[in-house]
Structures are given as structure tokens and as C-alpha cells.
Amino acid sequence: MGLLDGFKAFFHQTVLxxxxxxxxxxxxxxxxxxxxxxDFSLKKAQALLEQIKEKGNNVxxxxxxxxxxxxxxxxxxxxxxxxxxxxxxVNGVGKTxxxxxxxxxxxxxxxxxxxxxxxxxxxxxxxxxxxxVNRMPxxxxxxxxGSDSGSILYKALLENPQxxxxxxxxxxxxxxxRALIDELSKLIKxxxxxxxxxxxxxxxxxxxxxxxxGYRQAMSFVQGTPxxxxxxxxxxxxxxxxxxxSIWDELKIPVKLVCFGQQLDDIDFYSPQRVVDAILGNNGxxxxx
Amino acid sequence: xxEGLAKRIQNVFAPFGSKGLLKQEDIDQFLKDLRWxxxxxxxxxxxxxxxxxxxREKLKPQTGIVSPxxxxxxxxxxxxxxxxxxxxxLKVNPRGISLYxxxxxxxxxxxxxxxxxxxxxxxxxxxxxxxxxxxYRPAGAEQLRVLASENGLYFESFVENGKVDIAKIQSFxxxxxxxxxxxxxxxxxxxxxxxxxxxxxxxxxxxxxxxxxxxxxxxxxxxxxxxxxxxxxxxxxxxxxxxxDGDELGGAALSVAYVSGVPILFMGTGEHIRxxxxxxxxxxxxxxxxxxNPKAFLRKI
Ligand SMILES: Nc1nc2c(ncn2[C@@H]2O[C@H](COP(=O)(O)OP(=O)(O)OP(=O)(O)O)[C@@H](O)[C@H]2O)c(=O)[nH]1
Ligand SMILES: Nc1nc2c(ncn2[C@@H]2O[C@H](COP(=O)(O)OP(=O)(O)OP(=O)(O)O)[C@@H](O)[C@H]2O)c(=O)[nH]1
Ligand SMILES: [Mg+2]
Ligand SMILES: [Mg+2]
Numbered sequence: 186m187g188l189l190d191g192f193k194a195f196f197h198q199t200v201l202x203x204x205x206x207x208x209x210x211x212x213x214x215x216x217x218x219x220x221x222x223x224d225f226s227l228k229k230a231q232a233l234l235e236q237i238k239e240k241g242n243n244v245x246x247x248x249x250x251x252x253x254x255x256x257x258x259x260x261x262x263x264x265x266x267x268x269x270x271x272x273x274x275v276n277g278v279g280k281t282x283x284x285x286x287x288x289x290x291x292x293x294x295x296x297x298x299x300x301x302x303x304x305x306x307x308x309x310x311x312x313x314x315x316x317x318v319n320r321m322p323x324x325x326x327x328x329x330x331g332s333d334s335g336s337i338l339y340k341a342l343l344e345n346p347q348x349x350x351x352x353x354x355x356x357x358x359x360x361x362x363r364a365l366i367d368e369l370s371k372l373i374k375x376x377x378x379x380x381x382x383x384x385x386x387x388x389x390x391x392x393x394x395x396x397x398x399g400y401r402q403a404m405s406f407v408q409g410t411p412x413x414x415x416x417x418x419x420x421x422x423x424x425x426x427x428x429x430x431s432i433w434d435e436l437k438i439p440v441k442l443v444c445f446g447q448q449l450d451d452i453d454f455y456s457p458q459r460v461v462d463a464i465l466g467n468n469g470x471x472x473x474x
Numbered sequence: 475x476x477e478g479l480a481k482r483i484q485n486v487f488a489p490f491g492s493k494g495l496l497k498q499e500d501i502d503q504f505l506k507d508l509r510w511x512x513x514x515x516x517x518x519x520x521x522x523x524x525x526x527x528x529x530r531e532k533l534k535p536q537t538g539i540v541s542p543x544x545x546x547x548x549x550x551x552x553x554x555x556x557x558x559x560x561x562x563x564l565k566v567n568p569r570g571i572s573l574y575x576x577x578x579x580x581x582x583x584x585x586x587x588x589x590x591x592x593x594x595x596x597x598x599x600x601x602x603x604x605x606x607x608x609x610y611r612p613a614g615a616e617q618l619r620v621l622a623s624e625n626g627l628y629f630e631s632f633v634e635n636g637k638v639d640i641a642k643i644q645s646f647x648x649x650x651x652x653x654x655x656x657x658x659x660x661x662x663x664x665x666x667x668x669x670x671x672x673x674x675x676x677x678x679x680x681x682x683x684x685x686x687x688x689x690x691x692x693x694x695x696x697x698x699x700x701x702x703x704x705x706x707x708x709x710x711x712x713x714x715x716x717x718x719d720g721d722e723l724g725g726a727a728l729s730v731a732y733v734s735g736v737p738i739l740f741m742g743t744g745e746h747i748r749x750x751x752x753x754x755x756x757x758x759x760x761x762x763x764x765x766x767n768p769k770a771f772l773r774k775i
Contacts, residue, residue, distance in 0.1 A: 224695055276720075309614075359719055361722070393696075394693055395693060396694015423665060
């Protein structure tokens with residue numbers, strides 16, 4: 186078998202072959218492999234395999250087991266007015282694009298949206314975000330490169346009492362850098378000065394192509410940052426997102442949104458069914474092979 | 475980078491320190507441990523399996539050897555250095571400006587790497603131009619322009635009417651007295667066939683000295699797929715690992731090197747312009763395996 190064969194067919198061929206019968210060691214190995222390639226942690230993949238063996242292996246059982254273990258759907262906490270959302274994560278995962286997509290979504294709903302450019306670190310981060318939102322009926326508040334991101338947020342909150350939702354784009358920071366993650370909690374405290382309820386959401390963006398790395402990022406960001414949900418991006422790749430199972434197991438952080446492209450509409454609410462279907466190889470919705 | 479892998483891998487060798495002979499069952503156990511370890515270090519599974527099979531063919535039971543541990547270490551070291559390739563300087567165009575094309579996934583670190591590589595070459599006495607060839611990312615050209623001006627590099631945009639203007643690049647290269655043009659292309663996924671086609675066209679028409687695949691060191695299982703698709707679309711000649719500061723395991727690096735079959739030439743270790751260094755495969759392999767002085771070690775065996 187070639188290096189990457191069997192990637193497309195994913196679960197189906199394997200699982201259909203073994204319908205109902207006890208798994209041979211080779212089939213166990215194959216099932217485990219598929220789960221690992223779908224970005225499940227080794228530990229989680231082994232636990233799932235045990236469950237599947239116990240309950241009888243056929244496609245329906247596997248689907249059921251995965252569904253029962255998947256993070257449940259939870260809606261965005263956008264009912265209080267105004268709501269403040271922080272978008273955080275490591276470098277290049279799709280934070281700024283996600284902010285633009287959310288701005289687009291809420292603007293279409295007729296909400297009064299304020300987009301806050303709090304990445305004052307990366308070159309042209311401000312231009313990127315303002316270009317993305319400049320045709321939308323939203324308010325953009327940004328600042329100079331190198332300026333204090335806390336002041337930008339403060340100004341945005343102070344000057345926009347009419348807003349229904351504030352979407353705060355933050356600079357990318359690697360999860361192994363404690364100092365940078367701590368800096369984020371300072372920014373979040375600025376929100377708290379206005380209301381104890383702020384922020385309603387702190388969304389950690391995970392890049393689907395980074396797979397199980399996302400789990401390590403969540404484990405690290407959660408120390409000191411009150412993460413309320415995940416955004417899975419770049420799911421238009423061949424990534425499957427299995428790491429969200431481990432994150433749910435250990436941190437009980439739900440997935441809120443799934444992104445599958447660079448266009449403003451390439452975003453949708455998370456659905457356990459769709460993620461499980463994508464893992465099993467029957468594609469519904471935005472996740473595709 | 476690789477520190478985490480080093481720590482774990484050295485544990486796999488540890489039990490073989492004191493045994494005087496190496497039986498087939500020891501080899502099997504060793505390979506089994508190594509396999510789980512590589513999987514947990516994020517190496518793409520197909521790559522793990524092939525690596526382990528290659529080692530299985532090489533490793534033979536031994537009697538009366540000085541140290542089974544050294545025997546295993548040496549075999550793995552040789553495999554690892556073969557996999558990582560060897561360091562070489564970037565190819566230079568003897569007749570004019572050298573063209574280096576950077577390609578990779580969205581957000582992998584291409585634009586930042588263009589500036590870092592340019593700055594590195596400038597410090598080595600080259601006159602470097604950063605060329606914007608990303609028509610899609612909002613303010614992508616602006617990002618490159620800012621990085622160029624901050625770091626004393628020349629800048630030129632080759633984006634016209636929402637497209638990469640190949641003719642403009644060709645005529646620029648004909649006239650230019652600079653040494654190097656680094657072309658920063660748009661991010662593209664390994665499943666976006668149109669976009670890979672575009673990359674393929676750019677390379678066919680420009681015939682660059684190097685096509686450098688910029689990969690995020692934090693990639694997961696996808697790393698092998700990515701290396702394969704890009705290699706098929708363009709004559710990738712080297713890899714640059716970005717965001718190596720975000721990963722202590724280095725699994726993606728092993729996957730990409732293995733599947734692409736080209737060497738890792740540089741790695742980025744932070745967001746700043748100087749967070750960039752040439753990559754030395756031999757040194758890295760020795761570091762991963764905890765071999766202080768590879769030459770002396772190999773002589774000893
Ligand atoms: N294919 C694909 N590309 C995406 C998706 N989301 C974002 N991108 C692209 O990924 C690249 C990086 O996205 P950004 O939104 O700039 O990422 P970021 O996290 O803000 O990056 P930094 O601010 O530099 O840390 C851009 O080229 C985006 O167009 C997605 O769901 N699918
Ligand atoms: N920590 C760290 N961050 C890096 C490194 N290299 C790049 N980055 C960051 O990664 C993010 C994405 O980098 P870009 O250079 O914009 O990536 P790109 O590949 O050009 O992105 P697109 O053009 O959207 O495809 C930025 O926030 C960079 O600052 C690195 O070596 N370490
Ligand atoms: Mg950003
Ligand atoms: Mg770029």
C-alpha cells in the first residue's frame with residue numbers, strides 16, 4: 186500500500202468489511218490508525234476502540250459511540266446587549282478572518298457590530314482587518330502598530346454604547362509563551378472594567394491542519410484565560426478535527442463554530458453530527474474531502 | 475524544537491543499555507515502543523509505519539556486541555540523517571538575479587519568512603528584493619511592504635488587477651541589478667486544485683532557483699498530505715519550518731522531510747526578523763538521539 190492510500194475512503198471500506206464480526210488484530214490496528222489520522226489522541230483512540238469492541242462493531246455502533254463522545258452543540262452567548270467576544274489563538278490560525286466572518290454574520294442579522302482591531306503587533310494586521318470589514322455596515326476601531334491594545338479596547342467600549350456586539354481580534358501568540366498568554370488576560374480585564382459580564386465569549390481558534398496540536402494549545406491557553414468555546418478553522422482541508430474530543434473530555438470546552446474557507450460565508454455553527462459524518466467519510470455540510 | 479522528542483526517544487533506548495546481546499524479540503519491542511512514540515510526537519502515521527518498517531529490515535539480532543544500545547542508536551541515527559537530508563546553501567543564478575519562490579498553506583508563515591530570509595541574505599551581503607505575489611490575502615502586499623521597509627529590504631509588487639503579473643516579474647528580473655528576488659505567494663491548501671495549478675504555472679514560467687515550501691512546525695497528521703501535494707504541483711527544492719518555537723516535538727518536520735524528500739534548510743523560531751536560522755540535519759539528528767559527538771560516536775561502533 187502506498188504511503189497515503191486509503192485516506193479518501195477513510196472509514197468506510199474498513200468498517201463495512203468488518204460489519205458485526207469480532208475485530209481481528211489487523212482490523213483493530215486499522216481502526217486505531219484511522220482514528221489517529223483523524224487527529225484523535227492516541228489515548229482517546231484506544232479508549233474509543235475498547236468501546237467499539239464492547240458494543241459490537243458496525244457502522245451504526247461506531248457512529249453512536251463517536252456521537253456520544255463528541256462535544257455537544259452550544260450556541261454563542263450573544264443574547265445580552267452588548268456582548269463582547271474575544272478571538273484568541275496561536276499565530277496564523279485564522280483569528281482575523283473569523284472576526285470578519287462573525288462581523289458579516291451579525292451585520293446581516295441587522296445587529297450593531299463593532300470590530301476591534303486589538304492586534305497592534307503584526308505588520309499590517311490593522312490593514313488586513315479594516316480591509317476585510319470596510320464594505321460591511323459595521324464600526325471599526327483600531328490603532329497604530331505598536332500601540333497599547335488595551336487602550337484600543339477601552340476606547341471602543343467607551344465610545345460605542347449603541348453596539349450590540351463587540352468582536353475583538355487579538356494578536357497571535359504561541360501557547361508555549363506564558364508571558365504572551367498572561368498579556369491576554371490583561372486585555373480581558375479591560376472588558377471587566379465595563380461590566381462583570383464581559384466578555385461573554387473567549388473563543389480559542391484552532392487550525393484544523395494542526396490536528397492534535399490544538400489540544401496542547403487549549404491545555405495551555407486555558408491556564409489564565411477563561412476560554413468559553415472553540416472555533417475550528419481550515420476544515421476545507423482533509424483534516425477531521427478529532428482533537429476536539431479530548432479537549433471536551435478534559436476541559437469541557439465546547440466547539441462553537443467551524444470554518445471551511447477564506448470567504449466571508451465559509452463559517453457555520455458546529456454540529457456534532459456533521460463532524461462525526463466527516464470523520465466517518467460521509468460528507469454533509471462544509472467539511473469535505 | 476525537538477527537545478520533547480529527544481527526551482522521549484532517549485527513554486526508548488534506555489532499557490538496552492546493559493544487555494549484552496540483542497534478540498529478535500528485543501528488536502520487536504524496541505520498534506513497538508518507537509512506533510508509539512513517533513505517533514505521539516505527531517509524525518504522520520503513514521510515515522511512522524514506513525520508518526519503522528525500514529528499521530525492521532535493517533536491524534538484525536546481535537550476539538557478543540559491546541552495547542546493543544549503541545547499535546540501535548547508530549542504526550536510527552543513520553536513518554534519521556538520511557531522512558533529514560543535508561544542509562546546503564541556496565542555489566544561485568550565475569547569470570542574473572536569483573529567484574526564490576515561497577509557497578505553503580494559508581497562515582503557514584510565508585510572508586514573515588520572506589522577510590526573515592531576505593534579512594538573513596542581506597546580512598550575508600546580498601541585495602534583496604521582496605516581491606509580493608499574493609493577490610488574495612487582504613493587505614498581504616502591505617504586510618510584505620512594511621516588513622521590507624522596516625528591515626532595509628527592497629520591495630516590489632507584482633499583483634495587478636487581482637492577479638499575479640508574471641510578465642512584470644520577468645521584465646523586472648531581466649533589468650534588475652539586485653542579487654535575490656524572494657517571491658511571496660498566496661496561501662493555498664493541498665486540496666485546492668485551482669490554486670496548486672496557479673503555483674505550477676508561476677514556477678513553469680519563471681523557472682526559479684529554489685521553490686521553498688514554508689510549513690508550520692505545528693502541523694498534525696496533515697503534514698504528509700501537504701508535502702505530497704505541493705511536491706506534485708511544483709518543483710519544491712527545500713523546506714522552511716516556521717513557528718518552530720511552537721512545537722517541541724518536531725513530528726511535522728519529520729513527516730514533511732520524509733515525504734517531500736528535500737532538505738529542511740531553515741527554521742523560524744519566533745515572530746521577530748532575527749528569529750531565523752539555518753537548519754543542520756546532522757546536528758539535529760544527534761541532538762534528538764542525545765549523541766554528543768556523532769563523529770566520535772560512529773567511529774566507536
Ligand atoms: N482554507 C482556509 N483558509 C483560512 C480559513 N480561515 C482563515 N484562513 C486563511 O488563513 C490565513 C491566516 O488567517 P488570519 O485570519 O490572518 O489568521 P490569524 O490567526 O489572524 O493570524 P495572525 O494574526 O497572524 O496570528 C489567511 O490567508 C486566511 O485567509 C479557513 O477556514 N480555510
Ligand atoms: N511564533 C512564531 N510566529 C511566526 C513565525 N513565523 C511566522 N509567524 C507568525 O505566523 C503568522 C502568520 O504568518 P504570515 O507570514 O502572515 O503567514 P502567511 O503564510 O504569509 O499567511 P497567508 O499569506 O495568509 O497564507 C503571523 O502572526 C506571523 O507573525 C515563527 O517562526 N514563530
Ligand atoms: Mg490576525
Ligand atoms: Mg502571506
